[in-house]
Amino acid sequence: MLKNTPRSYGSVARILHWLTALLILTELPLGLIANRGGFDIDRKVQLFSLHKTLGVAIFAVALIRILWALSQPRPASLHPERRAETLLAETVHWVLYAALVMVPLTGWIQHAATEGFSQILWPLSQGLPFIPKSESLAAAMGLAHQTFAWMLVGSLILHIAGAIKHAAIDRDATLSRMVRGEHAGPGHHGHRAAPAAAALAIYAAGAGIAFAMIPPSEAPVQRLEAVASDWQVTEGSLGFTVRQMGTDVQGSFADWTAAIAFDEASGTGQVTVTIAMPSVTLGTVSEQAKGADFFDVAHHATATFTADIQPEGTAFIARGTLNLRGAEAPVQMPFTLTIEDGIATMQGSATLDRRDYAIGQSYADEATVGFPVEVQVNLTARR
Ligand code: HEM
Ligand code: HEM
The missing domain is CATH 2.40.128.110 (Lipid/polyisoprenoid-binding, YceI-like)
Structure with a gap:
């Protein structure tokens, strides 16, 4: 079955989910190593090129995945009566979907706004339309990218912990629904606004934190003293x-x-x-x-x-x-x-x-x- 039903994930949704999982779990450490590892410039440039190229690829996969998810029914939670747990799980899903757009997008804008050094090894993707070369825009987007990436890490920890809990403690079909496409659950599902609103608030807070970290204008620099000169x-x-x-x-x-x-x-x-x-x-x-x-x-x-x-x-x-x-x-x-x-x-x-x-x-x-x-x-x- 390619498509979802209210009680199961179809193969397209499952392939896209696990492909994203593989890509993200490669991309996160790659970003950290490229950014924080103490390498010399040429190694750093290579790692960043790889990070940016894979990141742009993830962005493409993410957009396809989101368009597909929008066209499909979402299998309902197995235990909708556990209100808090369901709210948390669904909020985390929204935060993850948002991260799949916001993390690569902010990275790409950062890249496009600065004079390129490590290139995206992907044809025609260096610049972005409407993005001016601007150091302050690049700095803001760099901070947003890092903040959103750490929010992604936090929500993934909750997400994976939840999957393990369902498999190991509840021993229910939540994980095998995503792994094997098993049919399970109450079947009905309604669109609920609370988790989406919660995710939006979390993202707004993250953006607020990122922008609060932007240093006030230029860091104060000690200017050279003016010199006496005919001209x-x-x-x-x-x-x-x-x-x-x-x-x-x-x-x-x-x-x-x-x-x-x-x-x-x-x-x-x-x-x-x-x-x-x-x-x-x-x-x-x-x-x-x-x-x-x-x-x-x-x-x-x-x-x-x-x-x-x-x-x-x-x-x-x-x-x-x-x-x-x-x-x-x-x-x-x-x-x-x-x-x-x-x-x-x-x-x-x-x-x-x-x-x-x-x-x-x-x-x-x-x-x-x-x-x-x-x-x-x-x-x-x-x-
Ligand atoms: C080892 C890693 C992962 C495991 C074990 C895992 C497990 C699962 C499971 C079991 C579900 C089904 C939840 C349900 O039926 O209610 C699910 C759904 C989901 N996962 Fe993951 N996941 C992993 C990684 C990721 C990653 C890296 C992302 C994205 C950044 C992600 C995003 C999502 C989203 C958005 C859903 C909701 C799908 C929908 O109903 O539209 N997951 N995951
Ligand atoms: C889903 C995709 C992506 C993920 C998960 C991701 C994750 C990360 C992580 C974890 C870091 C290190 C943050 C830190 O050290 O605190 C990072 C840094 C960075 N990433 Fe990404 N990234 C993604 C996509 C991209 C893309 C598409 C680009 C550019 C085209 C990009 C450019 C950068 C840059 C330039 C940095 C250095 C941070 C700075 O501006 O100071 N990333 N990324």
Whole structure:
């Protein structure tokens, strides 16, 4: 029998139930290991790719399962007279159904809202329509994903404990109804609103907890002190691009200062750029980028670039030294510059080699992290 009856689960419902059980019981530990296991980046990326891919697959199976369940009668509880027990069991079923949608959906939105690092190995599923790239959205969805995943763990413990109780203590047909499709139970079933309402309240509480955990705006950061400069930077960005696992990942520094002296007549000058290394963001691996193996911000809180500016062709070049992570190497950055009404606009880029600064030494080849790092600077300054 493919279909349910009021006294039995059909084979479609049973196959979907046990397939989901298998997938979920694999996915939960995978998420925990990927998120909390102390692995190096490439292993973490692989585990997360696997977790996300399986998660998207679970989402697809879950939607099919829910559509099927909606089209079917739900076999009634074997002991509807045990009111509290039945209410609890049905509430847990609703919470589980909700989790099958909300857990993968929040994970997927988190993934779509952030600059991808570990990819979904599933064609056409990296982004989601209407989901903007936003760090704060990603952080909120990450917290919701974790909270909902733990609610899933809690409800599954109750669910499995209930199944064991029915089999071992009540010795009734509840488990064999789901395993073998046995017919059992009073047969009639009515749709009851209380368990669904209880599940909704539990989910609302979970969402409330997740959103209460969102840190108030940005964590307070110690900004670099302003520097004295002939030219004051009014706006600008300091970004970089590095190739990771075959895709270009964009990073940037939020906090940096520039002391600029520039003589318009001769086109020469000096510049000193100071960068607050803890202000780095790099897709989903900002924390790893700050770690000992990469920028080691705990020991090297700032980087400095000191250079002389000279005209070069129709544009300019800054030739100097970058002191990064305690190592020094020469850097040349060609840039364009226009000055109008005392407002200077410059744009430049330079390519560094991470090996010059002993960054990512445990990645000796380019498979995980490329050697060249392109730095892009854009700024507007006022005299
Ligand atoms: C070892 C793991 C599991 C066992 C032993 C188990 C056992 C059972 C049993 C015996 C039922 C029938 C309950 C009844 O007839 O009233 C059931 C129903 C159900 N199970 Fe599981 N289950 C497991 C895992 C899961 C997982 C991982 C999920 C989803 C996340 C899940 C979701 C559900 C839902 C939603 C129902 C209600 C089906 C309906 O009537 O529409 N179960 N389970
Ligand atoms: C039913 C499917 C899923 C389950 C059961 C699940 C479960 C989990 C668990 C248990 C964790 C660790 C939570 C912790 O450490 O406290 C986790 C983390 C994570 N999962 Fe999932 N997940 C699922 C689907 C997905 C999907 C579809 C994606 C993305 C496409 C995803 C992305 C993530 C990410 C990025 C994290 C890290 C948490 C963070 O943002 O800080 N998950 N997941």
